[in-house]
Amino acid sequence: MADKLDVMKIREDFPILHQEVNGYPLVYFDNGATSQKPRQVIEAITAYYSGYNANIHRGVHTLSQRATSAYESSREEVKTFLNARSTEEIIFTKGTTEGINLIAQTWGRHYLKTGDEIVVTAMEHHANIVPWQMICEESGAVLKVIPMDQNGELILEEAQKLIGPRTRMVAAIHVSNALGTINPVEELIAMAQKVGAMTLIDGAQAVPHFKVDVKKLDCDFYVFSAHKLLGPTGMGVLYGKLSNLEQIPPYQGGGDMIRSVSFSKTTYNDPPLKFEAGTPNIEGAISMAEGIRYWNSLDHAQVAAHEQDLLQYATERLKATGDYRIIGEAQNKVAVVSFLLNGAHPYDVGFILDKHGIAVRTGHHCAEPVMQFFEVPGTIRASFSFYNTRAEIDKMMDALAVTKRMLA
Amino acid sequence: MSIAFKEAEIIEEFEMLDNWQDRFQIVIDTGETLPPMPEERMVDQNIIHGCQNKVYLSSDLNGEVLHFYGHSEAQIPRGLLTLLIRLVDGEKPEDIVQASLDVFEKAGIKDNLSMQRAVGLESMIKRVKLEAAKYVKN
Ligand SMILES: Cc1ncc(COP(=O)(O)O)c(C=O)c1O
Numbered sequence: 001m002a003d004k005l006d007v008m009k010i011r012e013d014f015p016i017l018h019q020e021v022n023g024y025p026l027v028y029f030d031n032g033a034t035s036q037k038p039r040q041v042i043e044a045i046t047a048y049y050s051g052y053n054a055n056i057h058r059g060v061h062t063l064s065q066r067a068t069s070a071y072e073s074s075r076e077e078v079k080t081f082l083n084a085r086s087t088e089e090i091i092f093t094k095g096t097t098e099g100i101n102l103i104a105q106t107w108g109r110h111y112l113k114t115g116d117e118i119v120v121t122a123m124e125h126h127a128n129i130v131p132w133q134m135i136c137e138e139s140g141a142v143l144k145v146i147p148m149d150q151n152g153e154l155i156l157e158e159a160q161k162l163i164g165p166r167t168r169m170v171a172a173i174h175v176s177n178a179l180g181t182i183n184p185v186e187e188l189i190a191m192a193q194k195v196g197a198m199t200l201i202d203g204a205q206a207v208p209h210f211k212v213d214v215k216k217l218d219c220d221f222y223v224f225s226a227h228k229l230l231g232p233t234g235m236g237v238l239y240g241k242l243s244n245l246e247q248i249p250p251y252q253g254g255g256d257m258i259r260s261v262s263f264s265k266t267t268y269n270d271p272p273l274k275f276e277a278g279t280p281n282i283e284g285a286i287s288m289a290e291g292i293r294y295w296n297s298l299d300h301a302q303v304a305a306h307e308q309d310l311l312q313y314a315t316e317r318l319k320a321t322g323d324y325r326i327i328g329e330a331q332n333k334v335a336v337v338s339f340l341l342n343g344a345h346p347y348d349v350g351f352i353l354d355k356h357g358i359a360v361r362t363g364h365h366c367a368e369p370v371m372q373f374f375e376v377p378g379t380i381r382a383s384f385s386f387y388n389t390r391a392e393i394d395k396m397m398d399a400l401a402v403t404k405r406m407l408a
Numbered sequence: 409m410s411i412a413f414k415e416a417e418i419i420e421e422f423e424m425l426d427n428w429q430d431r432f433q434i435v436i437d438t439g440e441t442l443p444p445m446p447e448e449r450m451v452d453q454n455i456i457h458g459c460q461n462k463v464y465l466s467s468d469l470n471g472e473v474l475h476f477y478g479h480s481e482a483q484i485p486r487g488l489l490t491l492l493i494r495l496v497d498g499e500k501p502e503d504i505v506q507a508s509l510d511v512f513e514k515a516g517i518k519d520n521l522s523m524q525r526a527v528g529l530e531s532m533i534k535r536v537k538l539e540a541a542k543y544v545k546n
């Protein structure tokens with residue numbers, strides 16, 4: 001048994017899991033939207049506010065120095081987590097969305113010209129579509145989309161055709177939030193590098209499930225949100241190669257991002273502070289690092305085995321009856337199942353599951369083009385974490401059987 | 409039949425049931441009785457915003473009274489919409505505007521709507537009142 005993840009012990013670290021919802025023990029299968037937080041993360045926030053709350057980078061007093069050093073050591077933690085070369089490559093943001101907007105608004109606004117091309121995939125989250133559309137409208141650049149097949153896998157031959165001399169940026173989702181597909185981003189990055197294009201990888205759904213090494217990937221930018229990785233909301237990371245970060249203009253103006261200011265001339269700070277104007281989310285950074293430490297304390301081989309077991313079990317059970325249609329059956333998937341109950345609107349299913357204390361996401365998952373591709377109004381998405389169990393999947397299947405009867 | 413009378417009828421129907429499952433079964437089954445909405449009425453301007461799935465509502469003045477058409481893809485919102493339409497269909501605009509339309513609270517359905525905001529029940533009620541208000545001169 002020593003080689004198996006001790007899920008029951010892990011669950012003790014997550015206070016929120018031990019409650020009833022609508023008279024049933026909570027089954028939380030909406031980890032793709034946001035993960036729950038271990039008490040270590042919750043305690044880190046309390047410890048900061050009750051022990052050393054102060055503004056950072058500006059005071060000589062002891063509390064300010066403690067807060068500054070905790071904030072900056074969080075950067076160190078993230079650097080190690082992503083295997084970046086230095087902490088200068090780690091920019092703190094308020095999430096994945098802001099990271100992508102930052103690059104679109106700084107790099108994009110500075111470098112894009114009419115006729116330039118941005119390449120995304122058919123399974124992007126809106127956060128990796130709309131910021132590019134906005135900058136395309138402004139600059140005259142054009143958005144191109146790598147198509148996928150019915151399994152929810154990218155068609156790489158098409159990517160090969162699309163990524164060409166006009167391509168300036170390939171911005172791709174690492175793991176699809178709607179389908180669970182793990183994309184071969186290494187190959188997309190290689191294609192982009194061949195034509196001298198930049199690369200940005202949306203890792204929001206990747207980092208909660210497996211080890212990401214930005215040096216090995218060799219992408220130019222990598223973004224994720226802390227709240228999907230055991231950490232707080234309003235906090236995220238933009239990784240960028242230092243050589244790029246030095247080239248691109250700053251994002252917002254204000255305190256912390258400057259070296260000196262006068263009314264005639266202002267000089268900017270070096271990365272990462274150049275991109276972090278104003279008082280940042282200090283407790284966010286500190287508790288994000290605590291979430292990463294928690295993640296690091298787990299045996300990742302055990303986590304992967306457990307999550308794949310949940311995925312396989314849920315898939316088998318859904319397929320056993322013929323009542324469900326699974327959307328997204330890629331070879332390489334994280335523990336996410338998107339499905340439909342035949343003849344039922346996902347919304348009704350989500351409603352009745354909630355009545356059974358089961359939290360799933362229903363709707364388009366901020367990926368409307370994916371729903372359009374599969375010609376469905378939305379799906380029911382069960383996204384698992386390492387703290388979920390087979391017994392919880394059984395509860396979902398029981399509740400689905402009731403749902404089926406009610407909606408028949 | 410007045411709105412108040414129809415309201416009492418609906419409340420009576422629901423009061424007999426003591427669990428959410430039976431109540432929602434009635435809501436779902438009621439939705440099946442909603443007449444199909446004519447295709448030409450299913451246009452963007454008739455979409456009720458604030459619902460997670462697409463819900464349509466439109467109305468016609470028929471002599472002195474209003475006639476309502478509605479559609480929803482999902483069954484639970486469709487059932488709620490059907491109950492609401494049952495309440496106001498064939499009524500005078502000024503009566504609809506003045507009605508409290510809080511039958512869902514009284515019938516104990518709203519208590520069960522933990523996803524009330526998502527269901528868009530408030531948006532449906534507001535839209536019905538707005539439709540009626542179009543015909544009320546002041
Ligand atoms: C793949 C992906 N990209 C981007 C986002 C947006 O993340 P956030 O809302 O934390 O900025 C999400 C979250 O739903 C996501 O799943």
